Amino acid sequence: MKKLHKYIGTAALAAMSLFACNPLQLDEIIDPNNPSVQSVSNNASREQIQFLITGLESRHRDYVFNVTAAWGTFGREVWYLNASDPRFQTDWLGQSGRVPDRAYFGFGVTGGGSWASPYQAIKQANVLIDAAQNAATLNEADKRAVSGFAKTIKGYQFMIPANFVYQNGIRIDVTDPLKPGPFVPYEQALDYIKSVLDEGDQDLAAAGAGNFPLRLTPGFTGFNTNAALRQVNRAITARLNAYRKDWTGVLSALEGSFMNLNGNLNAGPAHPYGAPPDLFNPIFYVPNALVTTMIVVHPSVLRDATPGDLRVANKFLQRTAPPVTVSTDVGTLVGTHQDRRWASNTSAIPFIKNEELILLKAEAHANLGQTAQAVEAINIIRNAAGIGNYSGATTQAALINEILYQRRYSLWLEPWGHRWIDARRYNKLNEIDVSFDGGTVFTQFPHPQAEVNWDNYIGN
Template sequence: MKKLTIKLSILAIATAFITSCNPFEIDEIQDPNNPSVGSVSNNASKEQIQFLITGLESRHRGYVSNVTRAWGTFGREIWNLNASDPRNQTDWLGQNGRVPDRSYFGFGNTGGGSWATPYQAIKQADVLIVAGENTENITTASKSAAVGFAKTIQGYQFMIPANWVYSNGIRVDVKDALNPGPFVSYTAALDAIKVILDEGDQALQAAGSGDFPFTLTSGFDNFKTLGKLRQINRAISARLNAYRKDWSGVLTALDGSFMELNGDLNAGPTHPYGAAPDVFNPIYYLPNAPVNSIIVVHPSMLDDATPNDKRVAEKFFKRDEPVLVTTDAGSLVGQYQDGRWKSNTDPIPYIRNEELILLKAEAHAQLDQSTEAIQAINIIRNAAGIGSYTGSSSKEALIDEILYQRRYSLWAEPWGHRWIDARRYDRLNEIDTSYDKGTIFTEFPHPQAELSWDEYKGD
């Protein structure tokens, strides 16, 4: 694992992208000890393919810090308190009339980690696909395995920019860095992502049924066979199909996923972290540390909680001394911090069995299959110690219940589920802004740097 960690860190540096002008272009690598793009494009060695796979794992986690903080703030799951840079409060909370623009804090010119980083992972995957397809140094099955892995990660990563800009649309065709394709609508983008994920699943299936022929980090513990990787692909597809409102498609994808109704709710792949030369868990904070820059639980999460909910007790750590940050719109007080992590090297899950069970509940509710929906809801409720559901079996009531359970089951996971959930159900106006007097954003415009690239390309 130490050797892999070193390789992962080297690849993260060695395959750096040019993000200041064109987020879709990859540097020509000058390090003679690591593969350049040119060298891996034609008859790459198995070791070079391995480097690209490990580097893709590193790219795959690059979004975590900024997306967790920003989207969690937009959905008022958290406040990202930061006394040294008030924009974490004033801009992200939309205080005093602030609205997203093309250079918004944490996104546009000041937030490459939010917009460019997913595309960097997508392009890293493109390099892996080309390398895998154009080499005679690995078997046909291994080629399919590499392509399937790459497209699975691509599908996940494309959903990040798609949900940032929403109706403004994203580029999906970015294979040619000097001539990327046009922006397509949110709906068209989701449909294109489905094709990518389906192609990834088909490639993994074509690779056979044994072990994945390359080495993966501990983030894929329990998922290192081709069949298990297909389960991750299908789990991601289930999330995507919920956004597409393809409820039968959700259930079909879940049937091929790692969902287990009576299984560990925390089961699923993770983003691993570690000490140098790796990086630490970016959202871990020492309990009760005397800081004024920290992720805290939004007060409404406590206000709206069901009494004796185990999720509240397990996830929310009450500090001895609250964190206070003063903004130009008033003071924000954080009494609870994130209590999920035992150390700064804990892995972060990015899709879990608990989410899949809730997706099953949602799909059944949308299909007017209330009995199946309630069965899935009760698995979550009973695990949380709050007893079985006793409310109405109408679709509207069940969706209310599912969205409520998602708030607590998926709190502050590296996706910002509540913000996206509220938007896809036209409930952004239900998010509580009374504590910060802010605004709930619907979407962001394209960053100025990307539009400037179109102008540059046209010259």
């Protein structure tokens, strides 16, 4: 395990040397011990391809802290209380009339997991695809497997900036970093992402059902065959199709995914973490630590929980140490509960899991008017949480409300910000309670100033 941590840590450092602060720009490599882009793009060795794969896995997790903490704050799943920098409260919560602008705190091209990091992962995936295609050391099946894996990660990563800026649109043509394509509308971006994921699925199918030809980290334990990676691809596609409101597409993708109605709800691929030179789990906090900076459970989540819900007991730790408190423009915010899901600072974080897939099934059936199937899937989640079968109304609106409620607790603080996106998908942002912090719920974000500067520069 120590060798693996050293390997992925080294890969992460090398991946960082491949890309500058501009998430689309490839830089000249000045470290003779790390491969240049040119060297891996022209008949790369098998070891170089392996290095790029591990680097892609490292890039794949770079979004986790910012997206989890910030999007979780926007959806009032959590507060990220930070006594050292009040902007984590005032700006992220939209207090005193603050609104997102192009220089919004924490999301610039040089430091934002919601914008820069996904595009860096996308560029890493593109380099890997090109390197594999031109590598004589890989046979055709191996090339298709590597390409399918890279496109699966690429599709996942494109969904992050798309949901961050929403109707402001994203760039999908980033092949040439010096000539990136125009911003395209949200719906067009989602359709493009669907094509990327479908191509990845086709590549993995063409590679055969055997073992993936190179090494993946323990985050893909149980998913390290081409067939299992196709299941991951289809799971991500099911999430995407829900955003596209393609409900038959959700069900079709779920049929090819790893969804198991009788299986472990936490099953799924994960972002691995480890001791240096690898990274620690970025959302782990020592239980009852006497600190002034911590992600804490939002009070409304505690207030709205169903009595006896096992998810509350399993996910939320009521602090016996003093609460975490910070002062803000509208008064003091107090965090009485913290995240208790992680055993240690090296615990892996699932990035899509069986529980979400079952809830996607329920949502698709509800939107298609298939009431019995929707209730059946809802009951799987409710009974696992120890709160019994659903007994409410079975109108479509009532079922959707129930599903969104279950998603709020089943997917609480997953590395995505589900509640913020879910509320926006169903025009329910105004239902998110801001009474505890006097803030605002944002709908979307503008493009970072650097993106505008780039277009101005090209235009001149």
